[in-house]
Amino acid sequence: MTGALGVLGWIPPVVGHPFMRNAFLAGTGIAACCGAVGYFVVLRSQVFTGDALSHVAFTGALAALAAGADLRLGLFGATIAVAVGMGLLGRSGRADDVVIGSVFAWMLGLGVLFLSIYTSNSSGANGTAGVSVLFGSILGLSAGAARVAALLGAMILGGALLIARPLLFASLDEAVAAARGVPVRALGIGFLALVGLAAAETTQAVGALLLLGLLAAPAAAAHHLTTRPFRGLALSTALAIGAVWVGLAASYAFPSVPPSFAIIATAVVTFAGASALHGLARRGLAVGRRKDRLPAGVSEEIHG
Amino acid sequence: MTLFDYPFMINALRAGTIVAVVSGAMGWFMVLRRQTFAGHTLSLVGFPGAAGAILLGLAPAFGYFGFCIAAGVIIAMASPPVGSALYSEESAVIGSVQAFSLACGFLFVNLYHGNLNGLTNLLFGSFLGITNGQVVSLLAVAVPALVALGLIVRPLLFASVDPEVAAAAGIPVRLLAVIFLLLLGAAAAEASQITGSLLVFALLVLPPATAHVITGRPLLGIALSVVLAVAVTWAGSVMAYYTPYPTGAFITTLSFAAYVAVRGIRVLNARARKGPVPMREALT
Numbered sequence: 001m002t003g004a005l006g007v008l009g010w011i012p013p014v015v016g017h018p019f020m021r022n023a024f025l026a027g028t029g030i031a032a033c034c035g036a037v038g039y040f041v042v043l044r045s046q047v048f049t050g051d052a053l054s055h056v057a058f059t060g061a062l063a064a065l066a067a068g069a070d071l072r073l074g075l076f077g078a079t080i081a082v083a084v085g086m087g088l089l090g091r092s093g094r095a096d097d098v099v100i101g102s103v104f105a106w107m108l109g110l111g112v113l114f115l116s117i118y119t120s121n122s123s124g125a126n127g128t129a130g131v132s133v134l135f136g137s138i139l140g141l142s143a144g145a146a147r148v149a150a151l152l153g154a155m156i157l158g159g160a161l162l163i164a165r166p167l168l169f170a171s172l173d174e175a176v177a178a179a180r181g182v183p184v185r186a187l188g189i190g191f192l193a194l195v196g197l198a199a200a201e202t203t204q205a206v207g208a209l210l211l212l213g214l215l216a217a218p219a220a221a222a223h224h225l226t227t228r229p230f231r232g233l234a235l236s237t238a239l240a241i242g243a244v245w246v247g248l249a250a251s252y253a254f255p256s257v258p259p260s261f262a263i264i265a266t267a268v269v270t271f272a273g274a275s276a277l278h279g280l281a282r283r284g285l286a287v288g289r290r291k292d293r294l295p296a297g298v299s300e301e302i303h304g
Numbered sequence: 305m306t307l308f309d310y311p312f313m314i315n316a317l318r319a320g321t322i323v324a325v326v327s328g329a330m331g332w333f334m335v336l337r338r339q340t341f342a343g344h345t346l347s348l349v350g351f352p353g354a355a356g357a358i359l360l361g362l363a364p365a366f367g368y369f370g371f372c373i374a375a376g377v378i379i380a381m382a383s384p385p386v387g388s389a390l391y392s393e394e395s396a397v398i399g400s401v402q403a404f405s406l407a408c409g410f411l412f413v414n415l416y417h418g419n420l421n422g423l424t425n426l427l428f429g430s431f432l433g434i435t436n437g438q439v440v441s442l443l444a445v446a447v448p449a450l451v452a453l454g455l456i457v458r459p460l461l462f463a464s465v466d467p468e469v470a471a472a473a474g475i476p477v478r479l480l481a482v483i484f485l486l487l488l489g490a491a492a493a494e495a496s497q498i499t500g501s502l503l504v505f506a507l508l509v510l511p512p513a514t515a516h517v518i519t520g521r522p523l524l525g526i527a528l529s530v531v532l533a534v535a536v537t538w539a540g541s542v543m544a545y546y547t548p549y550p551t552g553a554f555i556t557t558l559s560f561a562a563y564v565a566v567r568g569i570r571v572l573n574a575r576a577r578k579g580p581v582p583m584r585e586a587l588t
Contacts, residue, residue, distance in 0.1 A: 042395075042396045045395055047341070047395040047396055047398070047399040048340070048341040048344075048395060048399075050399070051341065051344065051399060051402070097338055097340045097341065098335055098338070098340055098509070098513050098516075100340070101340040101341075101343075101344065101505070101509040101513070102509055102510055102513050102560065102563050103560075105503075105505050105506035105509050105510055105556055105559075105560070106506070106510070106556045106557060106559075106560035108502055108503060108505070108506065108552075108556065109503065109506060109552055109553045109554075109555065109556025109557055109560070110553065110556070110557070112428050112502070112503065112550050112552045112553045112556075113549055113550060113553035113557075115428075115550075116548070116549055116550045116553070117549075120548065131423060134427070135410045209348075209403075209406045209410075210403050210406055210407050210410070211403075212399045212400075212402060212403040213399070213400060213402075213403025213404060213407065214403075215399070216395075216396045216399035216400050216403070217396070217399075217400040217403070217404075219396065220396035220397070220400065223396070256414065256415060257411065257414075258410055258411060258414050260407060260410065261407040261408070261410055261411040261414075264403050264404055264407035265404065265407060267400075268400050268403070268404040268407075271396075271400055
């Protein structure tokens with residue numbers, strides 16, 4: 001009881017600071033779009049693509065900084081261009097693993113180049129820019145930037161919901177969806193563009209290196225907790241928002257813990273918990289509705 | 305004074321050569337086995353390992369090897385059994401492990417209150433500050449790793465190309481997968497110390513992918529991949545010596561250029577042989 005009251009009494013100071021309010025506003029929008037897009041990323045097994053786009057985000061942001069432009073210009077431009085490019089090159093809007101790996105290995109090299117150009121051109125004061133692009137700086141957002149981030153997050157979420165039904169169909173059974181006249185390829189490319197947008201958006205909160213955690217972990221947790229698509233989509237979005245809120249509160253309580261670590265740690269712990277719950281539930285149920293959910297030993301027997 | 309008169313340049317080239325040989329060989333199998341995502345994650349976990357080791361006051365090398373090898377074991381455990389398709393949850397696990405370990409690395413650096421130069425070095429490497437002792441320790445890991453790869457090369461090849469038939473023929477496919485990920489982890493840890501965690505992956509994926517496009521023959525392919533890796537490392541180091549830009553940028557750009565050139569030549573050849581080929585088919 002006193003514990004609960006203690007927590008309640010603790011809320012006003014957290015949202016009392018303008019930088020915390022900005023962080024919560026931007027973080028909520030960012031998490032919402034990341035959770036929704038991430039649900040489809042995991043469903044379509046495109047986590048590696050998300051990984052690649054996160055590195056592209058790093059390069060794009062530093063290219064913009066090196067050229068003296070607004071960071072967000074490079075961020076969004078690069079991720080969308082590369083996402084659409086990967087969609088166009090791959091079969092039915094999905095790209096090959098080795099191609100993705102090759103492209104983003106090079107992208108990263110370019111990022112290093114831009115980082116060195118930027119840090120040697122700008123007069124020393126901005127040595128931390130590379131670090132904040134890599135690991136995020138959600139507490140450093142201005143009120144205007146936070147509003148823009150929240151608005152963009154809502155728009156990306158809207159876009160994901162708009163194509164949710166046909167995309168679900170195309171992801172689960174591509175051949176049947178194509179036969180029924182669903183534009184599978186266009187959907188795949190459009191979806192990758194959304195992933196690119198979400199990656200650029202999330203870089204502002206947790207950074208290019210850590211956004212994969214926010215994209216994959218809440219979505220994978222949702223996939224464990226329910227097999228019903230729309231419930232899963234909602235759950236994934238809610239878990240992502242929860243992770244950002246808990247993470248922000250935790251980093252407020254423990255100032256030596258950076259917010260991006262707290263956010264990712266919360267998301268990953270949620271995933272681990274959901275995975276354990278799923279494991280327990282599966283042991284309780286009669287063995288397997290889906291053969292790929294069978295325990296490893298049984299599956300091995302079947303597949304020889 | 306030429307570039308070979310500077311001891312730091314000699315050490316950079318020595319270390320770069322060792323790293324390139326190991327990553328060229330391991331990377332060839334990584335590309336063959338389509339484990340690029342796992343390889344990328346293995347190469348990134350070196351960062352929290354090194355940051356954690358520095359926080360505890362140990363040498364970064366302990367952290368690199370400890371974390372990379374541990375992550376190799378975890379990924380091997382999480383990978384699906386032979387014959388079943390790779391399903392989405394597994395890649396979600398790899399992705400979450402990766403993001404979490406990077407987040408831990410960032411936390412360690414923050415707790416250490418060290419300077420940010422240290423962070424940049426961990427991520428992007430420091431080619432030019434390599435000591436003689438480091439070269440020796442690189443060699444001490446590289447030689448056993450390559451010998452181990454040489455010992456399992458035949459069964460590993462069989463198990464990678466056709467896991468089901470290999471399993472039926474009595475080859476311990478799962479054990480081989482674990483051993484391979486351990487070796488890959490060791491290679492990644494090794495390369496991380498020179499190129500930094502973010503650029504290891506370039507050496508692991510680009511020269512081998514190029515070799516795979518050029519030839520399907522295993523031994524020739526491995527040799528080619530090693531030669532390419534060494535060549536881009538040397539060329540990159542020399543170019544970085546004469547310009548103010550970082551070595552990593554040159555190495556990745558050169559290897560990517562080689563990859564694109566080889567793919568382009570293959571598309572042109574295919575077109576010359578049997579008339580126009582759809583672009584998409586030739587590229588994938």
